[in-house]
Amino acid sequence: xxxxxxxxxxxxxxxxxxxxxxxxxxxxxxxxxxxxxxxxxxxxxxxxxxxxxxxxxxxxxxxxxxxxxxxxxxxxxxxxxxxxxxxxxxxxxxxxx
Numbered sequence: 001x002x003x004x005x006x007x008x009x010x011x012x013x014x015x016x017x018x019x020x021x022x023x024x025x026x027x028x029x030x031x032x033x034x035x036x037x038x039x040x041x042x043x044x045x046x047x048x049x050x051x052x053x054x055x056x057x058x059x060x061x062x063x064x065x066x067x068x069x070x071x072x073x074x075x076x077x078x079x080x081x082x083x084x085x086x087x088x089x090x091x092x093x094x095x096x097x
Contacts, residue, residue, distance in 0.1 A: 013066040019079055021068050028062030 017024040029035060042048045070078065 010066075013064075014069070015078075017068045017073055018068040018070045019082060021075065023068070026064045026066065028064075029061045 013024050013026050035076050039048065043050065043053070068075070
């Protein structure tokens with residue numbers, strides 16, 4: 001699946017951390033969409049309580065945290081470039097009509 005490759009991509013997480021100027025955490029278990037759905041279903045029917053799912057620090061210990069590494073000037077240039085790229089995609093929406 002395409003989503004799996006994005007979650008595994010070091011570059012995507014570093015880009016996010018740099019653009020947001022905040023740490024970004026990649027979970028140890030990259031199949032979290034299915035896991036989250038299972039947890040939500042289990043919570044809904046009373047199989048688990050929130051404390052059982054969220055209080056364990058084990059998953060956090062195994063997660064990878066990406067910290068912003070760009071200086072202010074370089075970050076500003078990347079943010080400007082990102083905004084320009086996003087803006088250009090809006091024009092593409094008209095092509096599908």
